[in-house]
Amino acid sequence: MKLRNARYLARDLLDTLLRPGDAAVDATMGNGHDTLYLAQKVGERGRVWAFDVQQAALDATKKRLEDGGCADRVRLILDSHANMAAYVDEPPAAILFNLGWLPTGDHCVTTRTDSTLAAVSAAMELVRPGGLVSVCIYPGHAEGAREKLALRQMLEEADIHRFNVLWCEFANQRQDSPKLALIQKESLS
Numbered sequence: 527m528k529l530r531n532a533r534y535l536a537r538d539l540l541d542t543l544l545r546p547g548d549a550a551v552d553a554t555m556g557n558g559h560d561t562l563y564l565a566q567k568v569g570e571r572g573r574v575w576a577f578d579v580q581q582a583a584l585d586a587t588k589k590r591l592e593d594g595g596c597a598d599r600v601r602l603i604l605d606s607h608a609n610m611a612a613y614v615d616e617p618p619a620a621i622l623f624n625l626g627w628l629p630t631g632d633h634c635v636t637t638r639t640d641s642t643l644a645a646v647s648a649a650m651e652l653v654r655p656g657g658l659v660s661v662c663i664y665p666g667h668a669e670g671a672r673e674k675l676a677l678r679q680m681l682e683e684a685d686i687h688r689f690n691v692l693w694c695e696f697a698n699q700r701q702d703s704p705k706l707a708l709i710q711k712e713s714l715s
């Protein structure tokens with residue numbers, strides 16, 4: 527394990543959590559790097575749902591999954607992650623958000639505070655007991671700064687009997703460097 531940045535810290539934790547046959551959600555598919563990662567982790571018996579609001583993201587992800595031989599276990603959905611509960615029919619072990627815009631696309635199409643809050647709330651309900659919701663936040667742009675403040679406030683109010691919430695930031699990086707929110711639902715046992 528190497529402390530590199532918020533995104534890779536999430537991956538290191540998911541490496542310890544995800545098992546073959548699990549269900550998982552990529553709430554922000556983008557160019558499909560995280561979707562492919564999840565598909566590889568859950569294996570051919572697992573299932574992945576991936577969301578984006580841009581057709582270009584679905585096209586790039588479809589190709590990445592086909593090249594990686596993992597397309598069979600992934601459902602690509604052109605809809606907002608705020609609607610994930612309408613599609614996901616099995617409690618996921620992990621739900622991954624990597625907020626912001628498609629790096630190769632129009633930077634005006636970015637995740638928005640209202641739908642991000644709705645989607646993270648939906649994810650907290652959907653994730654299985656013991657499962658993890660991971661949210662990588664980029665406060666270096668105006669909407670990302672709003673998302674950071676609003677998510678922090680929402681998560682500070684999360685029911686302590688149902689969720690453990692960790693807010694991670696690197697103390698020696700710039701103040702607006704990416705943050706990672708990790709939300710684990712309490713196990714039933």
Ligand SMILES: C[S@@+](CC[C@H](N)C(=O)[O-])C[C@H]1O[C@@H](n2cnc3c(N)ncnc32)[C@H](O)[C@@H]1O
Nearest residue numbers: 554555556557558559560578606607626628637
């Ligand atoms: C930083 S990128 C994700 C990177 C991606 N995880 C990867 O591995 O390449 C953020 C993505 O979120 C998408 N997005 C924006 N609003 C969304 C929404 N309401 N629901 C789902 N995806 C959304 C953007 O279109 C963009 O592709």
